[in-house]
Amino acid sequence: MKPATRRGQAPAAAADVHKEDSMVLQKRLIAEHYDALSRARDEGKKIVYTFVPGNLTELIESFDMLPVLPEINALQSGMRKLSGGYISEAEKAGHSEDVCTYVKCDIGMLKKGNVGPTGKKLPEPDLLLLSYTGCFTFMKWFELLRQEYDCPVAMLHVPYQADGRIHPHQVDYVVQQLRSEVIPKMEEVTGRTYDEERLRKSLERSAAAEEDFVAVLESARNVPSPIDAYFGGVYYIGPIFTAFRGTQAGVDYYRTLRTEVEARVREGLGPITPDGVLERERFRLVIEGPPNWTSFREFWKMFYEENVVVVASSYTKVGGLYDRGFRHDASRPLETLAEYCMGCYTNLGLPSRVELLERYVRDYKADGFLINSVKSCNSFSAGQLLILRQLEERTGIPGAFIETDLVDPRYFSAA
């Protein structure tokens, strides 16, 4: 690690920030997706509402349907400072102040007309694909949404990896549900038949993008790290965790991103922050837990102003543990989807989570770790105080614990 520089020295001035090609590409992908959603009705495309962890993007794509991800709407509402209003709207309608704010933000947004980030109304779902991966609240969330929409619901129950292993009967169970519940409902909604060849092609593209994505994540092993694997990482996971895995656009994005990151490694450059390039990496951090979205920039700034770089994070694994070797395998299309669903970070038992974080601390030569415990999310948060103790014991490095929320502005204080 390079010697520390003056504390508080800001990265290169904002004016110097130039948008990398990957950033432009990602922006375009997202804009095109929302455009496609707004044209979906006219073009006869069917809409699936589904969740991020363990999503079945390739299968959805193989039926030519378009996904809407309520969590992404919620986090974008958080970043656009709309979530506070949506949450109060839901609480006024009888939702408890104690429960996950993603759900309330989504319900509040729905009650306010379901206007998406582009200012256009999101299309209503033709299918609610409830993939119960890594979080119990998902199940309740879609039971709630089902009351609002007149459309079929496909439930996919994904067993938990309590002992850190995927067992064959669990794979069978998920595959059986895909065959008997999910695929028939997709066929019914779209009027198409299941096209395994098309699915395989999509899975091949997923695996290609996953390869490049892992190279990006692992670039943070370099000192200095060319990326911030948390604040920057949430942008890098965007396409692969959402609608673009399995698409050519997704493949192109990750190839472009990898090329840029590898160039940064060659040049010994640090991560790009909203205020420019972080030039002197001072402290390498591993973070557990999701970020706060309502004050995302402010939160990030607290780190980069101190020249702190996050080199690995668990949040960037909620949509799959690709860095632990998982790749979608086109030769076993439904089985691979089942294994993917089961392998997401929040579907892992706590001992596996601790092992993973411990490995990150060592492999990424971290100087410390931080747990950002969000009030909303029991799936992440219950047990984090023990994770903190275990990690301190096992790694011998200091850990810190803070509490915020995902999209509830009432739970963020810079103090």
Add this chain to the structure above:
Amino acid sequence: MRPALAELVKRAERLYEDVDLTAVHHWKDAVAGRRALGAMPVYVPRELIHAAGMLPVSVFGGGDQIEIIRGDAYFQSYICHIPRSTIELAITRRFDALDGMLFPSTCDVIRNLSGMWTMLFPNLYVRYVDVPQNFDRSVGGEFWLHELRSLLDDFARLVHRDVRDEDVARSIEVYNQNRRAIRDLYRLRSERPWMFPTSETYLFLRAGAVLPPEEHTQLLQQYTDAVMDETERAELDSSRVVIVGTFCEQPPLALLRTLERAGCWIVDDDLLLGLHGFVDDVEISGDPVRNLADAFLELGIPTASRYEPGPDKGAALVASVQRHNAEGVIFCAPSFCDPALLDQPMLIAALERAGIPHTQFKYAENTGQFGAIREQAGTFSDSIRLWSEA
């Protein structure tokens, strides 16, 4: 109260207050080599534990009976109370009678608690019991059957002997008798709530958490017989309510008494749900493990931790209100209980469609102040009586 009944009530109270699991120690000490397995609420197949000759012990946290000294260091303030009191009980060695712990799939807190247990007590048998949320026999049923068989293998290893189908069938019968006794108790309470106040029936149902099922069934029968002989319990005009949300972390007994004093007879509830098991008897003939698997799919009691595949969310609650001739519903959920609280708006919608009055409040297992609840329940009771007289 006649001495026979007073004696029974005292016994049930002692069991309820026994956070050191003395009854379990006694059961184990009576025969060398006996083992006991703890289980968190809501559902675990207790028949299989019993079939292996072990004692199933239902763990409901520390209630209002223990002071939390170390448990709070394990959980943030925004997580419900039961996991912290359960950890407190374990680290203060009140669970020494337990040879293992089962964590049924209920919510993310209990799910994560299973992993915490694995790390905190590495020498103990710990297992997460992943119940299916798909209720098709050939899909969720096959998965669950596999889980049940693998639990049975674990149990056989723990007791160093085979557990045969005959053992399982016999245990199913034992639990069928227990379920019948519980159903009788619930029926009698609904018919004559002034004779079977919930603050008392609760203690008798709760005794099933630590007693062997045969003994529990007997206790329930003795209790119902003793109450029927009681002459001092006069009919008292109160409102009839159903309470919902109490399936996991339990309300303190004083809260149940408060509701009664505020003029509410509880005529149905989801208290101690894991001790009821199913809505009906489990089939005995044929493959007993498969019968248990099918029973979960088809006889499971609807609750927040169980997916509702049909469009009739809340129908079971409305049916319960009608069946028990109740006049209203009290949503009584633990603070920060995601499943109960996320369920509530949907259940409220179903009640409103059916024109059933309701009210709601939250508690923690160690809540000590009941003034506000008493007032709220009193007002609710008065209003629903006016409503039903109107």
